[in-house]
Amino acid sequence: MQVLLTTYGTRGDVEPLVALAVQLRALGVGVRMCTPPDEEFAERLAGLGIDAVPAGPPVRALMRGKTPPPAAELARYRTELLDAQFDVLPAAAEGCGAVVAAGRAQVAARSVAEAAGIPYVYVTYAAVNLPSPHHAPPPRPGWPEPAEAGNAARWEHDARLVDAQFREPLNEHRAGRGLPPVTGVRDHVYSDRPWLAADPVLGPWRAAPGLDVVQTGAWTQPDERPLPAELTAFLAAGPPPVYVGFGSISPAPDIARWAVETSRAGGHRVIVSRGWADLDLLDGEAGCFAIGEVNHQRLFQELAAVIHHGGAGTTQTAARAGIPQLVVPIRLADNPYWAGQVAAHGIGAALDGPTTTPASLTAAFEEVMTQETRDRAKAMGEKIRTDGAAVAARLLRDTLS
Known part of the structure; x- marks a missing residue:
C-alpha cells in the first residue's frame, strides 16, 4: 500500500x-x-x-x-x-x-x-x-x-x-x-x-x-532538534527577545529593518531569521542575533513576540507557542488571510506590507506587546491541536x- x-x-x-x-x-x-x-x-x-x-x-x-x-x-x-x-x-x-x-x-x-x-x-x-x-x-x-x-x-x-x-x-x-x-x-x-x-x-x-x-x-510533527549552542546562550543572556523573520518571502523594502528598529526602540533584544531573502540587518551591537534554519517549535517558546510574513506554518507555530504576533504580509497567496486571522482572534496585529510605515509598525507593535494581547495569545496556544x-x-x- x-x-x-x-x-x-x-x-x-x-x-x-x-x-x-x-x-x-x-x-x-x-x-x-x-x-x-x-x-x-x-x-x-x-x-x-x-x-x-x-x-x-x-x-x-x-x-x-x-x-x-x-x-x-x-x-x-x-x-x-x-x-x-x-x-x-x-x-x-x-x-x-x-x-x-x-x-x-x-x-x-x-x-x-x-x-x-x-x-x-x-x-x-x-x-x-x-x-x-x-x-x-x-x-x-x-x-x-x-x-x-x-x-x-x-x-x-x-x-x-x-x-x-x-x-x-x-x-x-x-x-x-x-x-x-x-x-x-x-x-x-x-x-x-x-x-x-x-x-x-x-x-x-x-x-x-x-x-x-x-x-x-x-x-x-514534533521537532525534537536542540537549538544551536550559540543561540541557546543568547537566549539565556537576557529577557525573551523579539523574532523577526519572513521565511521564503522577500519583504517589502525596509519592512524588516523597521521591524528590528521598532523592537530595539521598545527595549527588546532581537533575533533575525535570515530566510530565503538572506536578511542581513544586524549591526553587531549587543542584544541582536542572526539565525539560519532552526527548530521554531522550541525557539518560539522562548520569545516575547514574533514579527513575520503570515505564512501558515509560522502563524500556526507562534499561535501554538502562545506568543503574540505582528504580521506584515505582502499581497501574496494566503499571507493576508493569516494576518487577518491573527488580528481577528486578538492574538496580535496585522498590517498591509506595501503600505506599512515606521509609524504604523510602531503603533501595531505597541498593541502586540500589551498584556491583553499576551493573555489572548496564551489562551489560544492552549487550544491549538x-x-x-x-x-x-x-x-x-x-x-x-
Whole structure:
C-alpha cells in the first residue's frame, strides 16, 4: 500500500506533506513524494528515508527576487510546470493507491489519478483558498485584480483566469490519455470534497454550498532538534527577545529593518531569521542575533513576540507557542488571510506590507506587546491541536482500505 504526495512551492508547502508522510509510514503506508528539485527538499526527504521525485523547476530562485516576475514570464512558468507535472507524475503514481495533491499549482494531479484509476485528494492549508461566499479569493501573482464587487463575482473572475491559463493545455494532456475535457479547471482541481489542513480554531472553515470540506487540523510533527549552542546562550543572556523573520518571502523594502528598529526602540533584544531573502540587518551591537534554519517549535517558546510574513506554518507555530504576533504580509497567496486571522482572534496585529510605515509598525507593535494581547495569545496556544497529520493519515488509510 503506497501513496503519492505531491506539491510545488516553498518549505511551507512541503513540510505539512512531510508530516503526513511520517504519520502514514507509522500506519504501515508507503510514501512517494514529489517536490520542487531544490537541494534542501531532497536532503530533507532523504534524511527521513522518503522516496523523493523532483518535479518542475527550482522554486528558491523564483522567490529570491525583490519583485515578482512579469506576468508573461509567470504565465510561461505555470504552463511549463503543468507540462513537467504530466511528464513526472504518471510514473511517480505507478504502484500507488492514491494521489494527495497540495496547493493551487497542482493542476495535473487529478488527471493523473483519474488515468490511473486511483483516488485523488486535494488539500489546502488555508480556508481562504477554497471558493466561499464568506471571503474573496486570495491574489494570484501576475494576474489582474478583479474589478467586480462581492465575493461571488470575484470567485467567478478567479475561475475565468484559471481557465484562460490552464484549460487548453490541460485538456490537450487529458485527450492524449483518453480522458474527457474539463470545463472548469479550478473546481476540477479542488474537487467537491477537498481537505483543509488548518487548525479549526485558528483558521476554521465556514460551510459553503458545493463543497464538502474535510478539516483535519494543521499537519505538523514534533521537532525534537536542540537549538544551536550559540543561540541557546543568547537566549539565556537576557529577557525573551523579539523574532523577526519572513521565511521564503522577500519583504517589502525596509519592512524588516523597521521591524528590528521598532523592537530595539521598545527595549527588546532581537533575533533575525535570515530566510530565503538572506536578511542581513544586524549591526553587531549587543542584544541582536542572526539565525539560519532552526527548530521554531522550541525557539518560539522562548520569545516575547514574533514579527513575520503570515505564512501558515509560522502563524500556526507562534499561535501554538502562545506568543503574540505582528504580521506584515505582502499581497501574496494566503499571507493576508493569516494576518487577518491573527488580528481577528486578538492574538496580535496585522498590517498591509506595501503600505506599512515606521509609524504604523510602531503603533501595531505597541498593541502586540500589551498584556491583553499576551493573555489572548496564551489562551489560544492552549487550544491549538497537534494531531492534524495523524487524523489525515488515518482518513487516507481508511480510503485505501
